[in-house]
Amino acid sequence: xxxxxxxxxxxxxxxxxxxxxxxxxxxxxxxxxxxxxxxxxxxxxxxxxxxxxxxxxxxxxxxxxxxxxxxxxxxxxxxxxxxxxxxxxxxxxxxxxxxxxxxxxxxxxxxxxxx
Amino acid sequence: xxxxxxxxxxxxxxxxxxxxxxxxxxxxxxxxxxxxxxxxxxxxxxxxxxxxxxxxxxxxxxxxxxxxxxxxxxxxxxxxxxxxxxxxxxxxxxxxxxxxxxxxxxxxxxxxx
Numbered sequence: 001x002x003x004x005x006x007x008x009x010x011x012x013x014x015x016x017x018x019x020x021x022x023x024x025x026x027x028x029x030x031x032x033x034x035x036x037x038x039x040x041x042x043x044x045x046x047x048x049x050x051x052x053x054x055x056x057x058x059x060x061x062x063x064x065x066x067x068x069x070x071x072x073x074x075x076x077x078x079x080x081x082x083x084x085x086x087x088x089x090x091x092x093x094x095x096x097x098x099x100x101x102x103x104x105x106x107x108x109x110x111x112x113x114x115x
Numbered sequence: 116x117x118x119x120x121x122x123x124x125x126x127x128x129x130x131x132x133x134x135x136x137x138x139x140x141x142x143x144x145x146x147x148x149x150x151x152x153x154x155x156x157x158x159x160x161x162x163x164x165x166x167x168x169x170x171x172x173x174x175x176x177x178x179x180x181x182x183x184x185x186x187x188x189x190x191x192x193x194x195x196x197x198x199x200x201x202x203x204x205x206x207x208x209x210x211x212x213x214x215x216x217x218x219x220x221x222x223x224x225x226x227x228x
Contacts, residue, residue, distance in 0.1 A: 044221050045219040091158070103158075103160070103217060105150075105158045107157045108155065108156065110155065
């Protein structure tokens with residue numbers, strides 16, 4: 001079974017600075033997809049960024065980018081120019097390329113933005 | 116915002132009561148999911164559905180049951196609630212492509228006294 005590990009329960013960063021959230025995963029599959037989701041307090045979980053395992057190029061969405069190291073099974077999220085609205089729980093997630101397309105989530109990292 | 120709705124948002128009930136958590140989406144998505152999440156913790160899949168009349172148990176064992184009679188509706192039922200069922204329940208749906216994102220509802224926070 002696939003597992004996802006986020007080793008940082010909490011992180012904090014100064015507004016306008018850059019922060020990196022770590023994620024590692026374990027799988028024997030070659031076809032899979034990785035995601036970062038954001039869960040603001042008492043609000044809906046939303047997708048931040050996704051990465052297809054077959055793509056070597058790291059995904060980027062505005063201030064959010066990933067560092068995808070397939071051999072190391074690492075998938076970190078970098079947030080540049082942090083804003084107060086970035087404060088939330090961030091979850092790394094894995095989805096197999098076949099089957100039920102279920103998401104397997106990591107434990108989450110609570111990100112605090114200091115003004 | 117995603118067009119997926121959960122009711123009730125908050126529910127406090129006594130032990131032994133039957134409860135149904137509602138989930139509806141207006142996006143025409145075939146695949147729907149229920150996740151259980153304790154506060155500040157990871158999400159665990161408890162049920163999912165590929166489409167109408169299709170339901171499967173997830174990775175985390177749950178005493179709850181689900182049904183999928185209509186594409187847009189995926190309710191979760193607890194026949195006899197217990198304090199151990201206290202948690203947040205998140206409903207999600209997806210179009211079904213591999214790169215398609217899951218859209219989540221706002222969650223139903225259940226407290227069983």
